[in-house]
Amino acid sequence: MNYQKRLIQIGLVAFALLIDGFPVADAQTGNPNTFNRLMKPPSKRNPPPARDGIHDPENVATESLQPPKEAFSALPKGKGGNYVDWVQALDEKKIGPRFDRVDADAKPIIMDLNIVREVKGSMPNVVYPHKQHTEWLDCSNCHPAIFIPQKGANQISMASILLGEKCGVCHGKVAFPVSECRRCHSQPKGQAAGSASTKATPVASQAETSKNP
């Protein structure tokens, strides 16, 4: 009897081991918002192009694209989003934006301007540092199509960001997602504008009125 029990146990163990050895198909979870794909569970982030819901899996060229995980493997690790610390990657020259793509002598235009947006409630104010963005983006990537470069001309809300507008054009798609609140809501209430928690050292402050949730 003991012998039979042991055989059954061995059989079960062997079966479990065998099952574990096979890849199990990913169960597709409902996606609340395709724009914010970096808010998916970690295991579902950075899928290969044919399975990322963006590229056409039927297109013959899709398979030729480099999978993000392979491309990101040499870059400094981040704690969320697509798990790449892009600012560090830039600082360490692991990535090199092609400012010289059209003109070999072109130099990057880096703007050192912080924009602080006061918000309601217990959340700290939002600090937007132009410097970290313009170190690898061109002014024209955001202006004027996404943000109009005028006082009070941009109505930004968390809802719009979650819907893939304004900051959400990048954040949640390729840059860290909105679930990392403190990376933007970084200036405690009542703190002087000049001591915003970014690297920039502002010398002037311009009070403006904004009604952005």
Next chain:
Amino acid sequence: MSFTGRPRCLCRYDVLTAGILFVAIMLWLDLARAAPNAAQNSEMRSVITNKLELLDVLVHRSPAVKRIERSQDEQAKLLLEQARKMFRDAQGQLESGDSEMLEAMLDEGLRTAGDASRRVVDAERRQRLDQERYQQLRQRALSFREALEGVMAEKGLDSDETTDTAKFDASLLAAGRAADQGKYAEANQKLQELTGVLEVALVRARDQDTLVYELKFDSPKEEYAYERERNRSHIMLLDMLRQSRPTSAQAAGHFEKLLERNEILKREAEAQAARGEIEEAVKTLEQGTASLVQALRIGGLAF
């Protein structure tokens, strides 16, 4: 020491058990080793099949093929022929099993097909793209010019060589004239230079500044609209959070209670607003949003 049949029997069973376990483990190890290799091979096969199909399209059926065949560009025709030969060679080598060689051959074919296509541009499409680009660049130049004027007025800066608005307007006019004649490439070149100058001027004018966008409302109605949007944002965030992060049954219970509380307060605020009690409505809705913030914290969002 005395021996009975029972321990001897158990010992034999143990050997048998160990044997079966050993075979099972070896089998599993073999499968586990073979699985990634098989997956890698199948992935490679899929890449090659896709590239072959892509090259087939590019050298036989794409619009560029018709363009090249109709053109007088002998070099483009030669490149297309070379790409077609690479396609045929790759097709012939499919069964060789040398995936790396095949992929390199296909990559070269794709590059050659691209070179051929680039030599014979689609003039109509080029013109359309240049026209679209002109509109974008013009809009950009105008908005940067306006922004620069705003900064200069705000800071009381005097106009100099780099911020001469008359010069900017002259460039805009020149670009417009070129565009009117259909010379969009020339117009775009002028606008590109102008936006570059404007960007540099703006960066200098705003260097190390901090702009503070204060939260001020012109009326309680405006604040109520803001609060409604804030409440909506939090609900959206909660929906996403609930679907992306697993929560315990206990946390889910708290979640539901807090959401319910928000719904009650939201309805109350709406009723207050309908009665014209806007300031009270704002306060009520703020309480609702606060309960959503609490739910987000329970859901694991670090505030």
